[in-house]
Amino acid sequence: MGHIIFVGLHFLRRNLILFAIIVLILASGKWIGNEWRQLQALVAELPALRAAHHDVQELRAVRADAMTRQLKQFSGATIQQIDAQLREIDRQIAAAQLTQEQGSMPLAVLGGHASMLAQLRQQAIRAVELELLRQARHYLLSARAHALVLDNRQAATTKREQLRLAHIQVYAQLGRARQELTSIQTQSGWLAGIPGTAGYRQVRQLRIDIDRLLLANEQAFRDFRAQQSLLDRLTLPAGLTTFHFDEQRLDQAVAALRAPLLRAESLAARSLLWRGYQAALPVLPLALGVLIGWWLVPLCVRTLFYFVLAPLAARRPPIVLGPVAQAIPCAALRSAVSLTVVLAPRTEMRIRPDYCQSQPAGVAVRTTVLFDWRHIMTSMAAQLWMLKRLRAVDHAEVVVSSTRDALVELALLELPAGASFVLQPRALAGILFHPDQRPRIRSHWRLGTLHAWLSLQLRYLVFEGPATLIVKGCRGVRLEAAITGRSISQDATLGFSVHALYSTVRAEPFLPYLRGRQSLFHDHFRGVDVCYLYEEVPRHSRLDRGPRSALDVLADASLKAFGI
Known part of the structure; x- marks a missing residue:
């Protein structure tokens, strides 16, 4: 019962966990899908909307600067000149309104996103031009009213001056x-009072x-005073202000383009993928260049080394490390997993303790701290320390x-x-060896x-006989003669005769070296x-060891440089 x-419970727990994982995947997939669609829309819309805006x-x-310079010329223009410019602006406004009415946004929507964006851009441009013309027309109307007031006052002033001169004359x-x-x-004298005399x-x-002139003088004075009173009632208008466009009305003219831009920017501010896209976009060319360099630079260096350094x-x-010595028999070695x-x-x-598998009873076994006290660091680096020292009185078979x-x-x-x-x-x-x-x-x-520098081995250790060396190697050890010359991978080399002519040669062919399948030398x-x-x-090259770290490579190169 308890087992059931x-x-x-185990079945229920496993399925609950699986159910939670499925829910999480579906929910995150929906969210990622929405974010991806938003990112695609933003990539397609936001840069184009910003460019259009x-x-x-x-x-x-x-256009505003050009129209401002043009309207400055009408600050002191006559009414006739202003009326002519007003007629021209009215004609342009009518043409702009007709063009704006002919624009078909539904057809642009059917034409796709690019067509709709182009239509929005053209619509905003026409709206700006129309608003500029309307504000220019309003300014010209103000300039005309100002010019009309100035003309009326000038006529009244001229008439007052004429009345003043007429009064002075009378x-x-x-x-x-x-x-x-x-x-x-x-x-x-007294004759002037006698009627009939001259x-x-x-x-x-x-x-x-005199009576007539008195009446005329009084009338001229009254006319002058009346004209002066009329002129006093015609107040001098303020100077015509410099033309400035109403920026708020111009902003309203581009609202049709600005509204989708604001919506897209608001969506971009909330999108995590868009922020990541914007952060990665500036460094994409550099990253691409680094990636190309990552692949091309080693290939170029390898090619240079292969065709220039290697032949040199x-x-x-x-x-040559030494003179001709006693020859070593180059008979084929018999390597095996275990030897007696x-x-x-x-x-x-x-012998190293991990290579001594068994020895018979009666063999004296001791411990040797170092293989060679004259080469302390070499012995320790090659793991030739804390060795087993075996001696026998009679013949003894040791399995290694x-x-x-x-x-x-x-x-x-x-x-x-x-x-x-x-x-x-x-x-x-x-x-x-014999003691x-x-x-x-x-x-x-x-x-x-x-x-030596190309093989990264600067020191060579020479073992002098008589002695029997127990050598080891991965999947076997071979000893071959090199009378006519033999080449082998540097990683496989374990040793050679002291009087050998040792050199480095270029590894053939080129493509395996270029792909990193073999070394250069x-x-x-x-x-x-x-x-x-x-x-x-x-x-x-053993796959069971796994990839080596940079420290392992550096350590191996250092040990090889010292001949270890």
Whole structure:
């Protein structure tokens, strides 16, 4: 019963979790779909709307500036000139209204987004032009009214001046008549009062003229005062203001274009995908350039190295580490996963503990801290420290095999007395020698040789016999003769004869190197009685190890530089 309940709860929990995942996927998928559709709409609309709005604003500024300069010319124009310009503006307004009425927005919608956007742009441009013309017409009407007031006041002022001059003229005539009357009365004396005399007739006529002039003078003065009163009532109008467009009305004219732009910008402000798109858009060309450079630069460098550096290195003299020594038999080594090594009396074996699989009873086993105290760092880096030291009184068979790596195979390399062999300590699992004839290890530096720098191995360790080296390699170890010259991958090389002519040659063909399938250089060996040692599968090409980090690559390069 308890098991059934447990199974039921487990089934229920698993399906609830699956149901929650399905709901989450569906909900997030719907949200992502909406965001994606909004992003597509924004990518299609927002830049085009902004460009159209910018074009309309630029056109508005240009047209407004041109019309402002044109209207400045009518600040002091006559009524006839203003009326002519008003007729021209009325004609333009009528044409603009007709063009605006002919624009068909439904047909533009059927034509697609681009057609609708172009129609909105043209509609906004026509609305701006129409509003500019209307405001210009309103200004011209104000200028005409101002000019009319100025003309009326100027006419009234002219008439007042004429009345003033007429009053002065009548008053002057009245003064002359009075002077003449006084002169005649003085000349005629008492005769001027006797009817029928000439003096009397002259005096009488002058008095009639004076009475007439008095009436005319009073009438002229009254006319002048009346005109002055009329002129006082005609107030001087304020100066005509400089023409300025009403920006608010112009903004309303482009509302049809600005409304979708504001909606698109509001949608963009809320869209996470749009903000991400805007953030990534400026760096896309740079990112594309970096990506292209990421692929092209290594290819160019590889091509340069292959056709320039490699042929140059091939012409350099080879490395020779020592004179011709006792030849090492180049018979094929028999490598195996495990070997049975016969430990003769008075013979010592030093081997890494993880390679000593079994030994018979009676074998003296001790611990050796370092393989060679003269090469402390080399021994530690090659893991040749804390070794097992085995000695036997009688012949004893010791089984050696890797207890940690199933692909490692071992072989025995015999070094006769006087023989020398260059070996990387990483390939050494153990060594057999007579205690009275300890093998010597010598270091050879080659800092001034191009081959050493190209192979990244600046130091070479030479093992001198007599001794038997227990060498190891991935999936087997081979020893081959190189009399006529042999080439091999640098990663597979474990050692070679000390008198070998060692150099680096270009790896053929070109395409595998260009694709990174093989290295640029191979090790090349040649010489009489020369042999070289290599492992079947280079340790760096093993897939079961996984990708190596940059620190691993740097560590391997450093160890190789020191011959380890």
